[in-house]
Amino acid sequence: MSLRGLLWVLCGAALPAVQGCSVARTEPARAPAEKAFFQDLRPASGIDFRTGHAGQGLTILDTVGHGAGLCDFDEDGNLDLVLLGDHRVGVYQGNGRFHFREVTAASGIGQKGKWHGLATGDYDDDGRIDLFLSGYGCSALYRNLGGLRFRNTTAAAGVGVGPPEPDGVEEWRTGAAFLDLERDGRLDLYVLRYARFGPKTPQLCPMGARGEVKTACDPLTYDSQRGVFYRNTGGGKFRDETKVKGFDAAGGHGLGIALADYDDDGWLDIAGANDEHPGDLFHNVRGRVEQVGTQSGTAFDAYGHVHAGMGIDWCDYDRDGRLDLFVTTFQNEEKNLYRNLDGKAFTDMSLRARISEPLHLWVSWGARFLDYDNDGWPDLLVASGHVQDRAREINPQTDYPQPLILLRSLLGQTFEDVSGKAGPALEGRLVGRAVCTGDIDNDGGVDAVVTNAEGQPLILRNVTPDRGHWLRIRLEGPPTNRQAIGARIELKTNAGKRVHDVSTTGSIFAANDVRAHFGLGEERPLGVRVRWPDGKWQLFPAPEIDREAILRHDPKAAD
Secondary structure, X not given: OOOHHHHHHOOOOOOOOOOOEEEEOOOOOOOOOOOOOEEEOHHHOOOOOOEOOOOOOOOHHHHOOOOEEEEOOOOOOOOEEEEEEEOEEEEEEEOOOOOEEEOHHHHOOOOOOEEEEEEEXXXXXXXXXXXXXXXXXXXXXXXXXXXXXXXEOHHHHOOOOOOOOOOOOOOEEEEEEEEOOOOOOOOEEEEEEOEOOOOOOOOEEEEOOOOOEEEEOOHHHOOEOOOEEEEEEEOOEEEEOHHHHOHHHOOOOEEEEEEEOOOOXXXXXXXXXXXXXXXXXXXXXXXXXXXXXXXXXXXXXXXXXXXXXOOEEEEOOOOOOOOEEEEOOOOOOOOEEEEEOOOOOEEEOOOOOOOHHHHOOOOEEEEEEEOOOOOOOOEEEEEEEOOOOOHHHHOOOOOOEEEOEEEEEEOOOEEEEOHHHOOHHHOOEEOEEEEEEEOOOOOOOOEEEEEEOOEOOEEEEEOOOOOOEEEEEEEEOOOOOOOOOOOEEEEEEOOEEEEEEOOOOOEOOEEOOOOEEEEEEXXXXXXXXXXXXXXXXXXXXXXXXXXXXXXXXXXXXXX
16 A cells, blocks of 8 residues: 555355265356346445545545455355444345345444454354454454354453553554464464554645645554464463464564465465565464565565555466465556465566556555356456545546456466456446455356445446356365365366365455355366365365355265
């Protein structure tokens, strides 16, 4: 979110007898009403959730934006939606047909706060998805009681924010993630923090050729805050073990967080996007992390420069069996696509993959890999929006609202901007922030929700014509960590091996559908191998395509 760039300018039905595998049948994809890739169904969805402060002298606190999450918190097989804002949280129950019923008041979620980030996970192992919310001077851990009811357990769990500093500076929490760092079966919590901002710090800074425009200050105007790691000690309680586990080596000014076992050693690693600080890559060494951002090549851009890291996501975009990393940045900075070379070193492929040109001018935030056309190659959806509502007065070549960009993968080598072909939903501009993804209507097409810092979110239904075949996999783990956060799924097809690490992280301030989606094109699955979070592998026969396969942990079958 730096102003530096601105200153430079100026399993299936065939397996009924297979133990541990069942199929959730879904309706086949319906023919779209128009030849578009996405339709914004928010106006008819039942969602009325607006954010924005334009024209009120936006400080850096007002520009960071708010998150969203897709998860099945009522366990009915349909994705529900949580939206965050200023002193408001919207909780919506989905019916699987793109209509949502607001249940915020009945849910028990509702205390005030300037909310940013959202994490989902079953921290108490009762089989229901819990919520963690983070923001400026606020945190909230909500235990899911069932029946659309949640209980605030923040204080009892020990994950609340500390008191303000003497000068009024609050603890500023941003991205967050549930993960099982030690493989003990309990989900821990890692929470990023941003900057020391308060009533006595600079609020607005002069911009423009003569300093005639007062707007949000550069993030480096403020000292960093660094993330906090909470170890789950059982019984619904957490303990701060930030230094003990090695997270005190974080770069600071943290925003986006994404989890993946990038070196395939069976231990879940953590990547963090930092604003104008070297990016974090925490290598998990048997339950304690070491900072390897610089030595891995992911801390800086291809020219060795610090960048304004914001959104972040993992995916094996080139299908070589190794997970790669994408990081969004400020305008006139490269958006970095770090290709995983050998599980230790990465190289920035942004220029060679042709990602730079369509994104270079934009202040980009949330980003998610998704195979929108199910051709077997992961594509990219990137939301952008400036941090200054008066951006055009400072530089006529830019503006506060910016385009939503869809990049189609060309066989994992390069990407092409297909936003102009995607339909009316991607023709307008918005002050984009979070992007979260999931199959909202269970029709085999990955859908998306995009938050808007100045207005209503986009609720994007995937209506891509002539989509390829697909397979969705949902894991049911052991009595602990039932969502199997940190598990690895290896799908073998007649065209090679596909890999996916189970997580709800990625993008910025977002919680995504935990189910793994594989676009297949015309490929044929040959079998599935799952490494459960405890490190043990289990084999499954080939699931039926165009279905959701539910793969269950079997301790007798795991090697």
